[in-house]
Amino acid sequence: MAIIKPFRALRPQPQLAKQVASRPYDVLNSTEAKIEAQGNPASFLHITKSEIDLPETVDIHAQEVYEQAKENLDAFMKREVLFRESKECYYIYQLIMNGRKQTGLVCVSSINDYENDVIRKHEFTRPEKEQDRINHIRISGAQTGNVFLAYRSNDALDELIEKWKENKSPVYDFTADDDIQHTIWIVNDTTVCDQITNIFQSAIPYTYIADGHHRAASAAKVRKALGADAGPGADYFLTTLFPSNQLQIMDYNRVVKDLNGMTVAAFIQALEKQFDVQLKGNEPVKPSALHEFGMYLEGNWYVLKAKPTAYTNDPIGVLDVTVLQNHVLDTLLNIKDPRTDTRVEFVGGIRGLRELEKKVNSGDFAAAFSLYPVTIDQLFDISDSGNVMPPKSTWFEPKLRDGLLTHLIGE
Numbered sequence: 001m002a003i004i005k006p007f008r009a010l011r012p013q014p015q016l017a018k019q020v021a022s023r024p025y026d027v028l029n030s031t032e033a034k035i036e037a038q039g040n041p042a043s044f045l046h047i048t049k050s051e052i053d054l055p056e057t058v059d060i061h062a063q064e065v066y067e068q069a070k071e072n073l074d075a076f077m078k079r080e081v082l083f084r085e086s087k088e089c090y091y092i093y094q095l096i097m098n099g100r101k102q103t104g105l106v107c108v109s110s111i112n113d114y115e116n117d118v119i120r121k122h123e124f125t126r127p128e129k130e131q132d133r134i135n136h137i138r139i140s141g142a143q144t145g146n147v148f149l150a151y152r153s154n155d156a157l158d159e160l161i162e163k164w165k166e167n168k169s170p171v172y173d174f175t176a177d178d179d180i181q182h183t184i185w186i187v188n189d190t191t192v193c194d195q196i197t198n199i200f201q202s203a204i205p206y207t208y209i210a211d212g213h214h215r216a217a218s219a220a221k222v223r224k225a226l227g228a229d230a231g232p233g234a235d236y237f238l239t240t241l242f243p244s245n246q247l248q249i250m251d252y253n254r255v256v257k258d259l260n261g262m263t264v265a266a267f268i269q270a271l272e273k274q275f276d277v278q279l280k281g282n283e284p285v286k287p288s289a290l291h292e293f294g295m296y297l298e299g300n301w302y303v304l305k306a307k308p309t310a311y312t313n314d315p316i317g318v319l320d321v322t323v324l325q326n327h328v329l330d331t332l333l334n335i336k337d338p339r340t341d342t343r344v345e346f347v348g349g350i351r352g353l354r355e356l357e358k359k360v361n362s363g364d365f366a367a368a369f370s371l372y373p374v375t376i377d378q379l380f381d382i383s384d385s386g387n388v389m390p391p392k393s394t395w396f397e398p399k400l401r402d403g404l405l406t407h408l409i410g411e
Helices: 016-018 030-037 062-077 110-116 127-140 155-167 190-203 213-229 264-269 320-330 353-361 376-385
Strands: 010-012 082-084 090-097 102-109 146-153 170-177 181-187 205-209 238-241 253-258 274-281 293-297 298-304 345-350 367-370
Touching: 010 016, 016 170, 062 082, 062 127, 090 155, 090 190, 102 110, 102 146, 102 155, 110 213, 110 238, 127 293, 146 213, 146 376, 155 181, 155 190, 181 190, 190 345, 205 213, 205 238, 205 376, 213 238, 253 320, 264 274, 264 293, 274 367, 298 320, 345 353, 353 367
Parallel strands: 146 238
Antiparallel strands: 010 082, 090 102, 090 181, 102 238, 146 205, 170 181, 253 345, 253 367, 274 298, 293 298, 293 367
């Protein structure tokens, strides 16, 4: 069963919460982060993207970048932009985007659970990305990035959380510049905290990484590296857990730079071996069912419907990202490894289908493909089977903000 616990969060003064809160470190490059933090000395980007306070000639993975993050974090605490909670608490984090609400529980989860597969994974990690977070956690002494976990919905837990929201006032409640509302409540009643802990330990056997595989892996490796010097805080890592009935996975689409030497007519003819192809015109095609794809090519949209021979019913083979990779990107376009091949790029569904048109119409890309989103049940099935998803399979929105709740590992 899943082991979670409350923790003493490092968090901003209520009047500074909106200024502190920043988008996750891995959705911004250094230039974007510098622009976003400009004129805002309280932005948490000074900690998560601390290279913005150093000369542009400094490598973003240099030792001085991590030391700058530590210096900036210490300065935030000294200036009391951030302060440490006086007792261990759980935190309820609600996000509202386009009228759609989802509510998660912020806590710390067990590193042992991560290593023993109680926390289940669906993605490979890359050593260079892990090392970046290892250095950041180890030198700053803080887990600044939240790992987004999902769990199969539990009525008792849903009821307990909703009751707390109804009867208590939030400590933070603001709408960010992207129109997403962020609201946080503190659960500081020991009895209620114990009830939450016990529900996980008795009724929720597994949690699942939805987003944050590198942050989770790095936290585990930091504990191992610290060895006997690791404080008890290093046995846990910062997580926000969402029930499956509140989560929405968005499409994660593809654009390709060329047709591998084929003419448009030859490419469509080749597609017809594994797909029924139908010309739709200039109206964007948003797939409405599994095994249906949209394709934008030379100013026209097409519907591609995979034939039964194009997929299998195992957890990986049934995914549309697998179908597209196997029968289009690999077989027809010779894109063998989408992780490394520069001829393919990925476009999150949050950017819309017109973004696919824009990229193709620019002349930089030859074709775009829109996909039906992976479901949360598919994510659970793959994680339970011990398999991993193809790269760039899932896109979750809305994103949690960094800086609102940070976990210090030194005690």
